[in-house]
Amino acid sequence: MTTASDTAVTPTEPRPVRPKTRLGPMARRESRLAFGMLAPTFAIVLTIVLFPLLANFWISVKPVELADLRPPTPAASERVNGEAAAVGDEIQVEYRLRNRSRKTVIHDVILDDTLPAGLAPVALDQRCSLTGRELTCHLGSWEPGFSERLQLSLIVSQAFLANPVSPRDSDLRITGSAENVLTSLTFTGENFRRIFDATEFWSVLWVTFAYTIFGTAGALVLGLFAAQLLNTSFKGRGLLRGLFLFPYVAPVIAVAFTWVVLLDPFSGTLNAILKQMGVVESPINFFGQRAISFEFLGLGLDFPLALSTVIAFEAWRYFPLSFLFILARMQSIPADMYEAAEIDGATPLQQFWHISLPQVMGILSILFLLRFIWTFNKFDDIFLLTGGAAGTRTLTVDVYEKGFALSNLGAGAAVAVVVFFVLVTFSMLYFRFTPKEEGL
Amino acid sequence: MRVIRIGYIAGLASGALWGVIGMIVVGVTLTLAAGIPATPSLTAGAIAGLIGAAILMYRPPAERSAGMLIASAAAILIVVVAATFAQPFGLPLSLAPSWQAVALLFLVATVWAANRLCLLDVFSGRLSRYEFEVLLVRVLKGIGFIVFTIAVVLPFYVMVMTSLKSQQFLLANPLDFSVDVSQGLGNLFSAYGKLFTEFRFGRYLFISALVSVSTVLLTLLFSIPGAYAVARLRFPGRATLSRSILLIYMVPAIVLVIPLYSVFSQLGLRDSLVGLLIVYPATTIPVSLYMLQGYFRGLPQELEEAGLMDGCTRLGVIMRITLPLSLPAVASVALYVFMIAWNEFLFAFMFIDSPDIFTLSRGVVSLNSSEVPRQFLMAGAVVATVPVLVIFLWFERFLVQGLTAGSVKG
Numbered sequence: 003m004t005t006a007s008d009t010a011v012t013p014t015e016p017r018p019v020r021p022k023t024r025l026g027p028m029a030r031r032e033s034r035l036a037f038g039m040l041a042p043t044f045a046i047v048l049t050i051v052l053f054p055l056l057a058n059f060w061i062s063v064k065p066v067e068l069a070d071l072r073p074p075t076p077a078a079s080e081r082v083n084g085e086a087a088a089v090g091d092e093i094q095v096e097y098r099l100r101n102r103s104r105k106t107v108i109h110d111v112i113l114d115d116t117l118p119a120g121l122a123p124v125a126l127d128q129r130c131s132l133t134g135r136e137l138t139c140h141l142g143s144w145e146p147g148f149s150e151r152l153q154l155s156l157i158v159s160q161a162f163l164a165n166p167v168s169p170r171d172s173d174l175r176i177t178g179s180a181e182n183v184l185t186s187l188t189f190t191g192e193n194f195r196r197i198f199d200a201t202e203f204w205s206v207l208w209v210t211f212a213y214t215i216f217g218t219a220g221a222l223v224l225g226l227f228a229a230q231l232l233n234t235s236f237k238g239r240g241l242l243r244g245l246f247l248f249p250y251v252a253p254v255i256a257v258a259f260t261w262v263v264l265l266d267p268f269s270g271t272l273n274a275i276l277k278q279m280g281v282v283e284s285p286i287n288f289f290g291q292r293a294i295s296f297e298f299l300g301l302g303l304d305f306p307l308a309l310s311t312v313i314a315f316e317a318w319r320y321f322p323l324s325f326l327f328i329l330a331r332m333q334s335i336p337a338d339m340y341e342a343a344e345i346d347g348a349t350p351l352q353q354f355w356h357i358s359l360p361q362v363m364g365i366l367s368i369l370f371l372l373r374f375i376w377t378f379n380k381f382d383d384i385f386l387l388t389g390g391a392a393g394t395r396t397l398t399v400d401v402y403e404k405g406f407a408l409s410n411l412g413a414g415a416a417v418a419v420v421v422f423f424v425l426v427t428f429s430m431l432y433f434r435f436t437p438k439e440e441g442l
Numbered sequence: 443m444r445v446i447r448i449g450y451i452a453g454l455a456s457g458a459l460w461g462v463i464g465m466i467v468v469g470v471t472l473t474l475a476a477g478i479p480a481t482p483s484l485t486a487g488a489i490a491g492l493i494g495a496a497i498l499m500y501r502p503p504a505e506r507s508a509g510m511l512i513a514s515a516a517a518i519l520i521v522v523v524a525a526t527f528a529q530p531f532g533l534p535l536s537l538a539p540s541w542q543a544v545a546l547l548f549l550v551a552t553v554w555a556a557n558r559l560c561l562l563d564v565f566s567g568r569l570s571r572y573e574f575e576v577l578l579v580r581v582l583k584g585i586g587f588i589v590f591t592i593a594v595v596l597p598f599y600v601m602v603m604t605s606l607k608s609q610q611f612l613l614a615n616p617l618d619f620s621v622d623v624s625q626g627l628g629n630l631f632s633a634y635g636k637l638f639t640e641f642r643f644g645r646y647l648f649i650s651a652l653v654s655v656s657t658v659l660l661t662l663l664f665s666i667p668g669a670y671a672v673a674r675l676r677f678p679g680r681a682t683l684s685r686s687i688l689l690i691y692m693v694p695a696i697v698l699v700i701p702l703y704s705v706f707s708q709l710g711l712r713d714s715l716v717g718l719l720i721v722y723p724a725t726t727i728p729v730s731l732y733m734l735q736g737y738f739r740g741l742p743q744e745l746e747e748a749g750l751m752d753g754c755t756r757l758g759v760i761m762r763i764t765l766p767l768s769l770p771a772v773a774s775v776a777l778y779v780f781m782i783a784w785n786e787f788l789f790a791f792m793f794i795d796s797p798d799i800f801t802l803s804r805g806v807v808s809l810n811s812s813e814v815p816r817q818f819l820m821a822g823a824v825v826a827t828v829p830v831l832v833i834f835l836w837f838e839r840f841l842v843q844g845l846t847a848g849s850v851k852g
Contacts, residue, residue: 029676032675033675035675036671036676036677036680037671037677039667039668039671039675040667040668040671042664043664043665043668046664046723047724047728049724050702050720050721050724051690051698051725054701055693055697055701057704057705058701060701061700061701061704071703071704071708184704227586228590230583231587242587244838245591245594246590246594248594248598248831249594249597252785253806254787255806256824257597257823259806259810259820259823260604263600263601263604264596269816270616271616274617275470275474278473278479278480278481278617279469279481349572349576350576351575351578352575375692376692378694379696381694382787382788398694401696401699405699411703414700418696421694421696422694422697425693425694429689
């Protein structure tokens with residue numbers, strides 16, 4: 003950038019100010035060092051996070067099935083006919099060749115075999131050549147389902163009879179290259195078309211948002227309440243704080259299976275308690291029943307039972323996180339604010355409403371956004387609790403369901419693309435709403 | 443609604459409510475602890491709590507003497523017994539009399555103590571809004587403590603208890619939470635014995651520990667220099683970078699699973715621990731880097747400059763000055779990464795097929811079949827939970843500081 007003062011300086015004098023765009027040698031060294039220190043991180047994040055992200059788009063427009071991950075290979079077996087009893091006898095070696103794949107062509111098939119000493123070929127197939135005892139056959143391209151019997155006649159000589167070895171004892175090697183569906187240039191729009199055509203997709207989307215919104219809100223409200231409880235000092239407070247963090251610290255498989263056992267309709271304790279107390283007549287299948295119908299003001303309503311139960315699990319498991327952050331924020335509110343309010347005659351609820359809540363609002367909104375995204379991304383919890391049955395299938399479970407349970411990787415990747423785009427929208431919100439300087 | 447603002451009425455309502463809550467909690471606890479099907483009478487609880495409160499609040503706060511307190515407790519006891527015709531828990535007294543006696547005493551003590559905590563200094567006359575809300579907050583907090591504690595403790599207790607019982611026993615009486623110690627320790631922990639012999643959980647434990655510790659080391663190895671660079675060195679794009687690090691953390695694992703599965707299958711990395719050890723650090727490095735750089739930034743820069751002046755290299759500065767100063771942060775990041783790796787389920791489940799290299803998460807999932815009795819599943823859950831809980835409780839202070847000071851987590 004040149005300014006008026008720059009141009010006024012005579013060319014012989016050194017320029018007083020370096021242009022901003024170029025770095026000095028010290029700065030350059032420093033930034034080179036910085037990039038060097040960050041390089042390993044960049045490398046691993048690029049390969050394991052960013053590359054798969056792009057690869058996912060690629061897979062989503064390809065007709066890939068789980069079985070396609072193992073590329074087809076040519077198959078060959080060897081048989082020997084005839085008897086080698088005397089010099090001049092003729093034996094036949096037969097290679098049975100097959101392409102077992104039903105849809106893929108195998109190119110450049112090459113067969114290698116070593117013949118025993120003392121056997122001379124009568125007439126060699128024109129695709130084959132023999133150097134010493136090494137037989138090499140270039141068999142070209144095999145169509146799907148191709149099969150052939152390649153015959154080779156051999157004359158027995160004395161050298162063979164002196165040391166008879168079956169031709170089958172040598173290693174038969176056959177190689178070929180098949181087109182890999184993952185790297186080929188066949189594309190399809192079928193994956194996306196099938197997703198958006200299915201009526202199920204919109205219900206999955208709706209379940210995902212219900213789960214995300216209520217799960218997040220539940221975790222935050224419980225966290226706020228728990229933080230309020232522990233924001234006074236009393237004996238055993240440290241103990242309770244540690245205890246309240248348990249659901250979050252324990253492995254998800256452990257707590258998810260415990261909930262399944264606890265809420266089991268036949269041997270579950272909760273149902274047994276409810277029955278014993280006379281609350282319900284027959285056990286409730288919390289994770290297996292899609293909806294409970296009931297009448298309210300003359301309206302028949304369906305309460306989505308299984309979905310509500312997984313939302314309750316979500317709120318239970320993640321309230322400790324918001325509890326921790328909200329408590330930390332509450333403890334940094336200066337006590338004199340409350341003292342002043344007290345003198346002014348503010349009631350406890352007023353103090354909460356007008357002092358505590360505004361003070362924790364910042365952390366609350368950031369937590370909401372983060373938890374919203376993380377809940378949206380969550381797969382393990384629902385997968386372990388219900389497997390996506392009974393109206394609890396979210397987008398993430400759908401990715402697994404399509405990609406692995408139905409073995410259609412392409413369709414799974416297409417759902418993952420939808421997940422990704424919803425997420426990009428959230429991330430933009432995150433960028434807009436986090437404070438410019440040091441978010442948390 | 444104005445009536446409730448009169449101290450005496452509010453006190454009675456609070457007393458009745460505590461009576462009901464006490465009855466439910468003690469009744470259910472009795473059922474679970476003794477394995478006898480109690481049906482607590484909620485009405486009797488409400489009346490007893492109400493009368494206890496009435497006696498407690500009969501005189502103004504200054505004149506509520508010890509005698510009144512004792513009278514209140516006695517009244518609760520008498521009313522509970524009388525209103526239920528001497529069957530406070532709907533059971534004949536001959537059935538487990540000692541359990542019932544303990545439960546009854548416990549019930550009276552709970553209701554009495556709750557009344558005392560809530561009502562001792564509450565006036566009987568008309569309450570100001572302030573006084574009324576103080577009472578309301580007390581009751582709400584009390585309920586909150588009970589509900590939260592039960593909600594957290596119950597599942598963990600069920601986990602341990604189920605692991606100590608046989609399937610038939612569980613099906614026969616799901617209400618029996620008692621642990622029968624008389625059968626001998628060997629029998630009691632038989633599920634664990636089988637878990638470590640037949641189901642090879644010793645091996646899984648070792649593999650989980652190996653994977654988690656390696657993940658921690660790899661993560662620190664990558665993220666410490668990276669965090670230092672972001673915190674201290676100037677380079678173009680630094681601001682953008684430090685803000686986008688966390689974005690990586692928002693990429694859902696499920697989106698990565700299909701491509702990684704495909705590529706790792708072709709490279710032969712899928713069913714191997716190496717595969718896991720590539721994926722785990724990649725997902726933990728960004729958040730670790732973010733947490734550490736926040737901490738590094740808070741350290742006084744002058745110390746490092748002094749080190750550089752005295753002839754230390756950058757590496758020397760990091761090793762001799764920055765790291766020792768940020769040991770608490772490094773420890774909390776390490777713990778946090780350990781927790782993530784130990785608890786990780788999705789990639790272990792998708793990638794690992796051979797039982798030889800199961801992690802604990804993967805091992806527990808393999809127990810979730812109709813052929814394996816429930817107690818093994820729960821014993822597996824306990825084995826997976828105990829190490830991480832012990833480590834967490836040990837270092838809780840560290841972790842809590844690190845989590846809330848440096849940053850975030852999901």
